[in-house]
Amino acid sequence: MSNKAIPVLATLSAIGFVVTLWLMYSFAPFDRALLFNQKIFYWHVPHAFMLFIATAVCGVSSLIFLKKRTAKWDDLALASAEVAALFGAAVLITGSIWAKAAWDIWWTWEKRLTMSLLLWLTLVGIVLVRRFAGASADRLAAGLAVFGTLGIPFIYTMVNASDHHPQAGAGGAALASHPDIKLVMWLGVLTFFLWFLTLVMMRVQSVAAEREVRELREKGLDAGVLS
Amino acid sequence: MRTWIIVVLCLVPALAVAQAPPAAERPASELRKICADAMNADPSFSESIIMTINEETFRQHKTAGDAIAKDQKHVILAYAALWLLAAGFVLFLWRRQQTLKTEIAQLRRDLETASK
Known part of the structure; x- marks a missing residue:
């Protein structure tokens, strides 16, 4: 399924990128409060959504793996952890650039940003554990993933409760509910969801191939072919 | 004497005008x-x-x-960062997949050769 779905999803994502880019420049209204820099919003927010989704997928699949100990859930957990780390890096970088453009500051240690950084560090931790922790790496990483997933509601609540963070549509109440801004943003979310699926499927394939290599090596060692 | 009186009479008002305070601003x-x-x-x-x-x-x-x-500098910078991250990850996956495919093919060949 994956082999055929990946090119289709990648193509749909590419179309979505082009359409979203065109709409955000030519269709979405100009935000008078956040000015031109508000255009970062249309890809920054979808990346944040994908960070949450990828982390949730990682947490749930880890939980299932801890219960069933099935390889496919382990593969999905690792793949989604890596993709979540990628989206997390994108959110932190684009958010930082936006903050510099809008408020002339790259970073501030406020709750929302600090929590987002902690979530990202947890995801990087999962990837590192999987790589270096040895035989029990899968279970350690799964536990860490479940722990990391618990951070999502806190970050989401803090972003919505924050006085400083620009909300959907930004620019104050007048633009916050502007349907054109919302339309372009949700199109961005759909596009990056397809992109998220593409990357996870690609990574799952890769993880499955790594597993196959390990199994073949074990066979080779047992047969005395490899030393 | 009369000349002096005329000179004084002319000079006094001139001095008074010259030393008068400036007219108040409107x-x-x-x-x-x-x-x-x-x-x-x-x-x-x-x-x-x-x-x-x-x-x-x-x-x-x-x-x-x-x-x-x-x-547009910051917008372009943000998009460039996104694309660089995505491109780097896809490149990493692609290269990793190619290496794994080669390795799997080699291991299978070795195992087949050994089993014959």
Whole structure:
């Protein structure tokens, strides 16, 4: 399924990128409060959504793996952890650039940003554990993933409760509910969801191939072919 | 003597005028009224004042607008960062997958050869 779905999803994502880019420049209204820099919003927010989704997928699949100990859930957990780390890096970088453009500051240690950084560090931790922790790496990483997933509601609540963070549509109440801004943003979310699926499927394939290599090596060692 | 009297009589008022304090500034309301009267009396004077004000306002708006329109640096920087991250990850996956495919094929060949 994956082999055929990946090119289709990648193509749909590419179309979505082009359409979203065109709409955000030519269709979405100009935000008078956040000015031109508000255009970062249309890809920054979808990346944040994908960070949450990828982390949730990682947490749930880890939980299932801890219960069933099935390889496919382990593969999905690792793949989604890596993709979540990628989206997390994108959110932190684009958010930082936006903050510099809008408020002339790259970073501030406020709750929302600090929590987002902690979530990202947890995801990087999962990837590192999987790589270096040895035989029990899968279970350690799964536990860490479940722990990391618990951070999502806190970050989401803090972003919505924050006085400083620009909300959907930004620019104050007048633009916050502007349907054109919302339309372009949700199109961005759909596009990056397809992109998220593409990357996870690609990574799952890769993880499955790594597993196959390990199994073949074990066979080779047992047969005395490899030393 | 008469000449001296005439000279003194002329010099005293001249000195008085020279040392007199400057006339008090006119209040703003009076200046405003004078300006309004002048503008009403001469339409071209009125138009020139309005044009000057408009040009200045227009210039300020244009400068601000240009600054906003030209401030694409951060947007481009953010998009470039996203694409670099995505491209780097895809490249990593692709190279990893190629290496794994080669390795799997080699291991299978070795195992088949060993089993014969």
